[in-house]
Every structure is written in C-alpha cells, then in structure tokens.
Amino acid sequence: MLLPFMVLVVAYSIGSTIRLADNPNDKLLPGLLGFGEAIQRMAFTADPHTGEILLWSDTKASLFRIFCGLGISTVLALAVGMVIGMLPHVRALLAPFVAAIAMVPPLALLPILFIVLGLGETSKIALIVIGIAPTMMRELAMRAQELPREQIIKAETLSGNSWQIALRVFLPQILPRLITSMRLQLGPAWLFLIAAEAISSDSGLGYRIFLVRRYLAMDVIFPYVGWITLLAVLTSLLLDQFRKWIFPWSELEAAP
Amino acid sequence: MSELVIENLWKEYDSQIVLERISLTIASRSFVALVGPSGCGKSTFLRILLGQEQATRGKILVDGQPLPAEPGAERGVVFQQYSVFPHLTVLGNVLLGKEFSDAGIKAKLFGAAKRNAISEAKAMIEDVGLGGAEDKYPSQLSGGMRQRLALAQALMMKPKVLLLDEPFGALDPGIRADIHTLMKRLWNQTQMTIVMVTHDLREAFTLASRVIAFERPRDRPEEREGYGATITKDHEIWPPRVAGVASNYRPPGEGK
Incomplete structure (x- = not known):
C-alpha cells in the first residue's frame, strides 16, 4: 500500500537532486531539506507581522469554510433529496430544476456571489454550497427513488402513514448514502474553496498558495498541497468510519 | 372473521x-392458492386485493364492507423479495408495525x-423459528429465514x-418444506384468511384448502387485447382442510 507513495517521493528526490546539481538556486524542485525549512517556518514559527503561526491560522480559516459549506449542503440535500425522491408531484416540479442548476458552472457564478454577498466568508461558503449541493440532492433523490416499491407497500400494511414511513423507512436507508455522497463531494468542495480563496481572501490555505506563487516558493506550495490532501483524506476516512459505526447494516451485503 | 367477496371484477390497462x-x-x-400460467393476471389480482392497484370495475368486500383503497393494517403481505427492511434487525423489523400503530409521529416506542x-415481538420471533437471531440484520439471514421474518412481521399486525x-x-426444496410446515401451523393457529399466488402446483395442493386457476380462455394473438384472464378452475381440496381442525389425511412427503 505504501509502495506507490515511496516511489513518488524517490522519483521526486531524484528529479530534485538532478536539478539542484545543475543550479543550486533552482526553485522549481526544492530538495527535501528545503521543505523541512519551509515547514519549520510555516508550521512552527509565529509570523513576525501577525504573531500567528500561518499554517494553523490558514488551516482554521479553510476548515471553517469547508465544513460550513459541507454542512449546509448536507442539510439541503437531505431535505430536498428526500422530498424529490418520495413525492412524485414534487419530483415532477423540482427534479428538472435541480438537474439544470447542477449544470451551472459554479465558478462562473463566483463574480455574482462576490458582488451580491461581498468578499467575506459568506460568498466562499455559498460557492461551496452551490457547487456541491445540487449533485448531492440528485444523488439522494435517486437513492430514495430506488427503494423497492414492495418496502413501501409493506410499511403501509404495517399501518405506517407517510410521515412514519419517511422517518423510519426512507430516512435511515438514505443517511448512509448521504455520508458517502459527502465523501465524494469533498474533492469538489476543496476545489471551490481554493478557487474562492485564490481570488479574494486574506487567509486560508488556498490564499497562501496563491500568495507565495509570486515568489516561486515551491518549498511552501508543495507542503501546503500535501497538507490539504491529508486533511481531505482524513475527513473522508473519518466520515466512512462514522457511517460504519452508526449504520453497521450498510456495510453488509445488500439483502435481496 | 374475514370473508372476502369479489363481485364481477375487471382490470384494464388502457x-x-x-x-x-x-x-x-x-x-x-x-x-x-391462485395458480396459472405467467401473465395470466394472478399477481395483478393479488395487487388489487392488496390495494397497490385499483380494479377498473367491480367490488371487493371484506365481511360486507368495501375494501379500503390503500394498503392498511387489515391486510398483511409477504412478497418474494424486499419484504423486510434491510436497515433493521430481526427484532426491529418485527417491532416496526407496533411502533407505527402505537407510537404516532415519533414512530418509536x-x-x-x-x-x-x-x-x-420476541414471542412471535420464537414462534416462526427465528429465536436467537433477534439482533441479526436481514442480509445475515438465509432466504428461508428472511421469509420467516417477513411472516412474523406481517403477523404482528394480526391482519384479517x-x-x-x-x-x-x-427457496430450496428442503427449506421450502420446512416453511410449508410453519405456514400450515400459522394458518391453523390464527384467524386470518390467506390468499397465495404460486406457480408451483405441488405447493398449491400441499398448503391450500382451495385452488383457483386463472387462465385466458381466448389466447390467440389477435384476441389477447380484447379478452382478459378469468377463473377457469376452482377446486376445493378433498378431503376438506379446515383451519384449526386436524386432518387425518397428510400428503406424502410435505407438510404436517
């Protein structure tokens, strides 16, 4: 499992060594030592201007935005997805709309968001929500629609009314899918966050990367990219563990 | 008591x-037992009895009262598949009907x-031979056990x-013979009327007190659209089988 990662590191070191042998001031592929220095500077030393440790303040700002965006999207997706999946009338009305909204390129909306919502946190969170919520809604609606008709009939013969069936039959079978959907949308969520931070921000991991780009500071960019990747992977793993813990049945082979 | 009267029922699709x-x-x-070739409408008839589909013409009366149009607790059902809820344990599945009927909007007791x-619920689980499996999920059960669970779940509502x-x-033949034994015992113990669709004539004559065949009397291709299936055979089993009365005749091999 670790082999491909090690191959990547070794390949990078070889490339870096070759370039550094040619030109000791090369900035494109800094050596591992260079990374060490940059990490020391960014992650463990307080910035002289602000007195804050930059990596941590950036991480805090970005994580706040991404979790707000994910949280709002999840709640929206659950509400809209359930209603579209369960109620045919609502589906006929809303499904084409959601499908069309999902096709709007979110980044094209970013200027509008900045104009309407200002340059603060709201517009960045809104971009994440606009970017990922429609896809999550569609996925949940599909899952709700996929529930076998027999299950609903059976629930009705057990004297369940629509509300009870939504609560005890639909909801618990959709929640594991919701978590999986969150995991799959982590990548796009980070994409939209970094895009928004790159254009207008004064903190955040994406902001920092685009700031130091001006100085060709690859020794900072590479560790930041690695750190973002690590955060995304950890979030995904935690979400999956959470799903297995809360919904153990979702891990079992599907019952016919 | 639960006498079913069907009066001049028609079903048309367009x-x-x-x-x-x-x-x-x-x-x-x-x-x-309802038997007949594929496409003879026996399953459609069952779905009409269930309330999943509506008859185009005709009446269905239960004890002289018209049958409610929507499926409800007076009717229990077991399908070939998807009769149990994969996200609930055996106990949870059997409890669900009680929680629907007694717990109102919380749907939980x-x-x-x-x-x-x-x-x-535990007594019922014991009765159908699933004692000890209360905490298992349906996907951890064999096909025969799942159908026992579906029976227990339906019987909790004491359907008419x-x-x-x-x-x-x-199901495999051996497992089917076991579940036939259970089915006969449940029929003798409870007050309910049973209508079963099957394509297995042996099963029909092993279990039922009356076997009814559906067929299209006019089945030439040009006649198919204009003429539907109707009852062509209606056999009372001899010697008569009466629920709750021991029969001194046992068919060889199957059922007790």
Whole structure:
C-alpha cells in the first residue's frame, strides 16, 4: 500500500537532486531539506507581522469554510433529496430544476456571489454550497427513488402513514448514502474553496498558495498541497468510519 | 372473521383487458392458492386485493364492507423479495408495525410500551423459528429465514387477510418444506384468511384448502387485447382442510 507513495517521493528526490546539481538556486524542485525549512517556518514559527503561526491560522480559516459549506449542503440535500425522491408531484416540479442548476458552472457564478454577498466568508461558503449541493440532492433523490416499491407497500400494511414511513423507512436507508455522497463531494468542495480563496481572501490555505506563487516558493506550495490532501483524506476516512459505526447494516451485503 | 367477496371484477390497462368477470367468494379462514400460467393476471389480482392497484370495475368486500383503497393494517403481505427492511434487525423489523400503530409521529416506542412490544415481538420471533437471531440484520439471514421474518412481521399486525406473492418461490426444496410446515401451523393457529399466488402446483395442493386457476380462455394473438384472464378452475381440496381442525389425511412427503 505504501509502495506507490515511496516511489513518488524517490522519483521526486531524484528529479530534485538532478536539478539542484545543475543550479543550486533552482526553485522549481526544492530538495527535501528545503521543505523541512519551509515547514519549520510555516508550521512552527509565529509570523513576525501577525504573531500567528500561518499554517494553523490558514488551516482554521479553510476548515471553517469547508465544513460550513459541507454542512449546509448536507442539510439541503437531505431535505430536498428526500422530498424529490418520495413525492412524485414534487419530483415532477423540482427534479428538472435541480438537474439544470447542477449544470451551472459554479465558478462562473463566483463574480455574482462576490458582488451580491461581498468578499467575506459568506460568498466562499455559498460557492461551496452551490457547487456541491445540487449533485448531492440528485444523488439522494435517486437513492430514495430506488427503494423497492414492495418496502413501501409493506410499511403501509404495517399501518405506517407517510410521515412514519419517511422517518423510519426512507430516512435511515438514505443517511448512509448521504455520508458517502459527502465523501465524494469533498474533492469538489476543496476545489471551490481554493478557487474562492485564490481570488479574494486574506487567509486560508488556498490564499497562501496563491500568495507565495509570486515568489516561486515551491518549498511552501508543495507542503501546503500535501497538507490539504491529508486533511481531505482524513475527513473522508473519518466520515466512512462514522457511517460504519452508526449504520453497521450498510456495510453488509445488500439483502435481496 | 374475514370473508372476502369479489363481485364481477375487471382490470384494464388502457385498451388491454387483463382480468375479466372475476366473481369469487372466499370463506373466512380459508387458504386459497391462485395458480396459472405467467401473465395470466394472478399477481395483478393479488395487487388489487392488496390495494397497490385499483380494479377498473367491480367490488371487493371484506365481511360486507368495501375494501379500503390503500394498503392498511387489515391486510398483511409477504412478497418474494424486499419484504423486510434491510436497515433493521430481526427484532426491529418485527417491532416496526407496533411502533407505527402505537407510537404516532415519533414512530418509536419508549419505556413500558416498548418493553411490552419487545416481549410480544420476541414471542412471535420464537414462534416462526427465528429465536436467537433477534439482533441479526436481514442480509445475515438465509432466504428461508428472511421469509420467516417477513411472516412474523406481517403477523404482528394480526391482519384479517394475509396475501402471499410467490413467497417461497426462490427457496430450496428442503427449506421450502420446512416453511410449508410453519405456514400450515400459522394458518391453523390464527384467524386470518390467506390468499397465495404460486406457480408451483405441488405447493398449491400441499398448503391450500382451495385452488383457483386463472387462465385466458381466448389466447390467440389477435384476441389477447380484447379478452382478459378469468377463473377457469376452482377446486376445493378433498378431503376438506379446515383451519384449526386436524386432518387425518397428510400428503406424502410435505407438510404436517
């Protein structure tokens, strides 16, 4: 499992060594030592201007935005997805709309968001929500629609009314899918966050990367990219563990 | 008591006639098996009894009262597949009906009501031979055990009519014989009338007190659209089988 990662590191070191042998001031592929220095500077030393440790303040700002965006999207997706999946009338009305909204390129909306919502946190969170919520809604609606008709009939013969069936039959079978959907949308969520931070921000991991780009500071960019990747992977793993813990049945082979 | 009277029932899809001239009186506590070739409308008839589909013409009366149009607790059902809820344990599945009927909008029981429901559910689970499997999920059960669970779940509601749609069609012969024994015992113990669709004539004659065949009397291709299936054979089993009365005749091999 670790082999491909090690191959990547070794390949990078070889490339870096070759370039550094040619030109000791090369900035494109800094050596591992260079990374060490940059990490020391960014992650463990307080910035002289602000007195804050930059990596941590950036991480805090970005994580706040991404979790707000994910949280709002999840709640929206659950509400809209359930209603579209369960109620045919609502589906006929809303499904084409959601499908069309999902096709709007979110980044094209970013200027509008900045104009309407200002340059603060709201517009960045809104971009994440606009970017990922429609896809999550569609996925949940599909899952709700996929529930076998027999299950609903059976629930009705057990004297369940629509509300009870939504609560005890639909909801618990959709929640594991919701978590999986969150995991799959982590990548796009980070994409939209970094895009928004790159254009207008004064903190955040994406902001920092685009700031130091001006100085060709690859020794900072590479560790930041690695750190973002690590955060995304950890979030995904935690979400999956959470799903297995809360919904153990979702891990079992599907019952016919 | 639960006598079913079907008066001149027709079912049409657009111009296609599926069932015609179905008139039938099913005595209380009888066990009727519906047989016939594929596409003869026997499953459609069962779905009409269930309330999943509506008859185009004709009446269905239960004890003289018209049958409610939507599926409800007076009708129990076991399908060949998807009869149990994959996200609930065996105990959770059997409890669900009680929680729907007794717990209102929370659809979950608490305290003493919950303890009573659980002891009732456990007795039912024991009765169908699933004792010890209370905490298993349906996907951890064999096909035969899943159908036992579906039966227990339906029987908790004490339905007037139990509808079975090829419930044992997917089971191995040995397992099917065991579940036939259970089915006979349950029929003798309870007050319900059973209607079962099956394509297995042996099963029909092993279990039922009356076997009814559906067929299209006019089945030439040009006649198919204009003429539906109707009852062509109606056999009372001899010697008569009466629920709750021991029969001194046992068919060889199967059932007790």
